[in-house]
Amino acid sequence: MGGLLGWLDLDLNRVIVGAFALLDGAELVAGQPETKPEEAGAMRRFAGRLAIVGTTVLAATSGCGSDNGQQAGPTGPPTVATPSVTTPSGTPPRTSPPAATPPTTTTPPTTTTPPTTTTPPTTTGPPTTPPEAPPDEPSPTPSGTDLLRRGDTGEAVETVQRRLRELGYWVGPVDGVFGELTEQAVYAVQKAAGGSRDGIVGPDTREALDEGLRPSAHSRKGRVVEVDLDRQLMMLVDDGAVEQIFSTSTGTWKYYTHDGERYLADTPRGRWEIGWQVDGWDPGPLGRLYRPKYFHSQGIAVHGYPDVPPYPASHGCVRVTLAAMDWLWRTDQMPIGATVWVY
Numbered sequence: 001m002g003g004l005l006g007w008l009d010l011d012l013n014r015v016i017v018g019a020f021a022l023l024d025g026a027e028l029v030a031g032q033p034e035t036k037p038e039e040a041g042a043m044r045r046f047a048g049r050l051a052i053v054g055t056t057v058l059a060a061t062s063g064c065g066s067d068n069g070q071q072a073g074p075t076g077p078p079t080v081a082t083p084s085v086t087t088p089s090g091t092p093p094r095t096s097p098p099a100a101t102p103p104t105t106t107t108p109p110t111t112t113t114p115p116t117t118t119t120p121p122t123t124t125g126p127p128t129t130p131p132e133a134p135p136d137e138p139s140p141t142p143s144g145t146d147l148l149r150r151g152d153t154g155e156a157v158e159t160v161q162r163r164l165r166e167l168g169y170w171v172g173p174v175d176g177v178f179g180e181l182t183e184q185a186v187y188a189v190q191k192a193a194g195g196s197r198d199g200i201v202g203p204d205t206r207e208a209l210d211e212g213l214r215p216s217a218h219s220r221k222g223r224v225v226e227v228d229l230d231r232q233l234m235m236l237v238d239d240g241a242v243e244q245i246f247s248t249s250t251g252t253w254k255y256y257t258h259d260g261e262r263y264l265a266d267t268p269r270g271r272w273e274i275g276w277q278v279d280g281w282d283p284g285p286l287g288r289l290y291r292p293k294y295f296h297s298q299g300i301a302v303h304g305y306p307d308v309p310p311y312p313a314s315h316g317c318v319r320v321t322l323a324a325m326d327w328l329w330r331t332d333q334m335p336i337g338a339t340v341w342v343y
Contacts (some may be wrong), residue, residue, distance in 0.1 A: 113251045148201035152178040160201055163209050164189070169245045172323055181323055182336040185248035187310040189213065192233045197310035217242050219341060225302070225334055227318055227342045229267060232310065234302070234318060236333055244333075248322055249308050253317035258286065265315045272296055272340045277328065286315050303333065 148157055158176035164185045165171050172181030181201040184279040190197045193208040193217045201209075218226055226235045229250055236244040251267040272295040282289045282303075290304030302318040304325030313319070320328075328334055 039100065040323075084259055129205065146206075148178055150178050150180070150183045150199060157182070160209070161185075167209070167212055167214055167245075168242055170327070172327075179233060180321060184247045184324075186320055188233060188245050191233055191247060191310065192245070194231075199310070214242060215245060218343060223338060225338060227267065227339045227340065229269070229342065230314075232312065234320065246320050247308065247310060249305075249311065249313045249319040251314050252312045256315065263315075267300065267314075267316050267342055268298075269298060269342045271343065274334055274336050274338045275338065277301075277336065282334060287315065290322055292317070293328075293334050302328075303342070 034295070035261050063170070067201075129260075147232050148160060153176055156177065157178045158174060160178075161174040161182055163173060163238050164182070169185040169188050170181075171185040172179075186199050186201055186205060187197055189205055190199075193204065193213055195204050195208075215228065215233055215235065217224075217235060217240050220240040222239065224237045226237050227233075227248065227250065228235070230339075232248055232250065234246040234248040235242050251265040253264065253266050255264055256260055257263070262341065272294050274295050277291070277293045279291055282292050284292075286297065289301060292301035292303035294301040298316070300316050300318075302320065302325075304322040305314075305319040306322065307313070308319045308321055
């Protein structure tokens with residue numbers, strides 16, 4: 001652009017100089033006698049116009065210089081060529097460095113160190129701490145090892161069975177198997193101690209066994225079958241000495257209906273005698289009784305039964321296990337005429 005303006009400036013100066021020279025020449029030619037007046041005027045007008053045009057163009061182009069923005073005066077605004085002042089177009093290259101810096105400021109994406117701070121997954125150290133919990137898990141086992149219950153077997157069970165037999169609790173065979181008969185004997189100890197009746201050998205039951213706890217008899221003479229309703233125990237007593245102790249289940253003391261009649265499921269208190277017996281299953285009006293020994297006219301008997309819970313559950317009879325009833329028959333512990341004392 002500068003070269004073009006320089007070229008225009010040089011040629012226009014020549015045009016102006018030539019125009020003025022032509023104007024002077026026109027004046028000289030017009031003064032000649034052979035020149036016609038109309039030709040002389042035309043030459044003057046052409047030279048004058050050429051001079052005016054050159055001057056005007058020179059004046060206009062003189063405002064595009066780098067240092068003429070203020071000297072242009074009134075001509076500056078129309079040509080407000082200051083927009084074309086290449087500084088605006090030049091500034092983008094200068095602003096390109098800022099544009100370049102954003103890429104460098106795209107270091108924030110590199111400051112996506114937060115993803116690297118996904119160390120929290122690595123700080124899932126807590127999951128590694130749970131393996132420390134196992135030391136707490138064995139803690140229940142020490143307390144559990146002191147308990148013996150139905151289904152357990154082994155030397156510890158045999159020791160308990162032997163101790164039960166020494167104290168007179170009828171336990172059946174001492175075989176190291178914690179079965180129904182051992183459970184019934186444990187019930188009897190717990191009833192004598194006045195504690196819970198769960199059939200499990202725990203600290204309280206062991207303490208009762210260690211202390212040699214036994215229920216005392218009410219009778220002093222003769223052979224008596226004693227039935228303690230409060231503690232749900234049946235005992236074989238000889239001259240005041242308790243020889244065998246059984247867990248039993250007697251009447252519930254609740255009313256029931258049979259053949260339209262209402263009855264109380266009670267085991268009557270008092271002194272009675274074995275009046276009759278049946279060696280086998282007796283199909284009674286309220287259910288079958290195993291090898292019953294009847295001691296009351298209303299059909300109340302000591303008999304075997306498949307279910308002997310540690311609480312009152314019968315219609316009035318005195319229940320023991322089938323195995324215990326077999327032993328009572330085999331050893332003739334309750335012959336006809338034997339005394340039964342219910343209290």
